[in-house]
Amino acid sequence: MSYLPRYNIQESYRWNYEHAPEPVEVEVPDISGEWFYCGLPIGSPLGIPAGPLLNGKWVRYYASLGFDVLTYKTVRSQSRECYPLPNLQPVTCDQLTGAEKEIPATDQMQGSWAVSFGMPSSDPEFWRQDIEETRNLLPKEKVLSVSVVGTEQENGTLDDLADDYALCAKWAVESGADAIETNFSCPNVCTSDGQLYQSAHEAAVVAERVRDAISEEVPYIVKIGHVADEIPAAFLLEALAPYISGLAMTNSVAAIVKQTTTLDEELLFDGQARGICGDATRTASIQQTELFSRLIAHRGLTIAILGVGGVSQASHVHDYLNAGADHVQVASAAMVDPEIAIKIRRDWNAGSN
Numbered sequence: 645m646s647y648l649p650r651y652n653i654q655e656s657y658r659w660n661y662e663h664a665p666e667p668v669e670v671e672v673p674d675i676s677g678e679w680f681y682c683g684l685p686i687g688s689p690l691g692i693p694a695g696p697l698l699n700g701k702w703v704r705y706y707a708s709l710g711f712d713v714l715t716y717k718t719v720r721s722q723s724r725e726c727y728p729l730p731n732l733q734p735v736t737c738d739q740l741t742g743a744e745k746e747i748p749a750t751d752q753m754q755g756s757w758a759v760s761f762g763m764p765s766s767d768p769e770f771w772r773q774d775i776e777e778t779r780n781l782l783p784k785e786k787v788l789s790v791s792v793v794g795t796e797q798e799n800g801t802l803d804d805l806a807d808d809y810a811l812c813a814k815w816a817v818e819s820g821a822d823a824i825e826t827n828f829s830c831p832n833v834c835t836s837d838g839q840l841y842q843s844a845h846e847a848a849v850v851a852e853r854v855r856d857a858i859s860e861e862v863p864y865i866v867k868i869g870h871v872a873d874e875i876p877a878a879f880l881l882e883a884l885a886p887y888i889s890g891l892a893m894t895n896s897v898a899a900i901v902k903q904t905t906t907l908d909e910e911l912l913f914d915g916q917a918r919g920i921c922g923d924a925t926r927t928a929s930i931q932q933t934e935l936f937s938r939l940i941a942h943r944g945l946t947i948a949i950l951g952v953g954g955v956s957q958a959s960h961v962h963d964y965l966n967a968g969a970d971h972v973q974v975a976s977a978a979m980v981d982p983e984i985a986i987k988i989r990r991d992w993n994a995g996s997n
């Protein structure tokens with residue numbers, strides 16, 4: 645199928661729809677303590693955010709490797725093709741602040757990459773059945789969250805977009821999703837479905853519609869992009885608070901990527917910004933977690949924070965939890981090293997944080 649994203653991280657490990665590995669039987673060290681995902685009890689604070697888990701087989705593979713919350717990659721109410729290659733472009737940079745003008749591309753993955761998929765989706769007929777089968781096969785103590793996004797239509801209104809988000813959420817819950825995440829941030833699409841987190845009013849219209857479409861018992865999480873300032877953060881939080889159980893942050897930090905060769909320089913992706921994911925986003929995302937955690941506490945709200953961005957070690961998990969996150973997710977580092985949760989658990993238990 646042509647919408648399949650492709651990236652060969654190692655020859656033996658091909659990340660695409662067709663090459664989902666089978667679940668493995670390995671010893672996964674327990675982590676002591678009580679952990680919750682928006683009120684649902686789980687075995688550890690570790691999860692995979694929307695992205696790496698392209699279908700049910702990928703969900704079950706990473707579940708077998710020590711992740712307790714598995715987020716099914718963002719799906720739509722209609723199939724959508726993937727952007728052209730490169731979908732994953734390694735970059736080399738220090739911790740990002742969001743103020744960078746351009747950052748350099750590099751050949752080898754060194755921890756961070758520009759992500760450029762455009763939120764492709766399989767057909768709803770496929771993903772609805774796949775989610776149902778996956779929930780049935782997944783150990784019952786694992787949480788299956790499904791990420792959805794609305795698709796903007798030509799001349800469509802905000803109401804139409806909200807209805808489309810709600811339809812996807814309803815379908816996912818009917819298929820057995822334990823939780824719903826709506827993606828309100830994708831720096832790689834310039835339509836409003838990728839920017840909702842920047843408008844508190846629009847975000848609230850969509851969140852209310854989604855909340856109404858699913859049972860009150862189902863945790864509902866909104867995934868947001870990079871928000872560094874207190875005033876827009878407070879507006880967004882207050883607008884979303886009546887409808888949501890959790891906020892996932894940070895999707896990525898947007899930047900323009902420049903490739904330099906001995907002959908010339910070129911701005912990749914036609915000079916448009918792309919979401920940078922991985923190591924370079926950790927400081928910004930932890931600061932954002934601290935900011936929202938403080939705002940939530942001041943208002944006495946019960947909203948969980950899912951910390952995501954640049955996690956690859958037990959110490960990073962501690963840093964997010966100390967900043968106020970209730971749960972921590974790993975995307976890029978888990979794609980590069982599928983056994984990362986096992987290593988994090990070992991280091992956590994050894995106290996080498």
Ligand SMILES: Cc1cc2nc3c(=O)[nH]c(=O)nc-3n(C[C@H](O)[C@H](O)[C@H](O)COP(=O)(O)O)c2cc1C
Nearest residue numbers: 693694695718827894895921922953954974975976
């Ligand atoms: C390959 C890839 C695909 C992604 N696709 C999605 C997506 O479909 N929906 C979404 O909300 N976030 C998506 N993301 C963003 C991740 O969920 C996460 O927010 C980001 O990668 C930061 O985590 P990391 O630093 O551990 O990679 C994707 C990330 C990667 C690396």
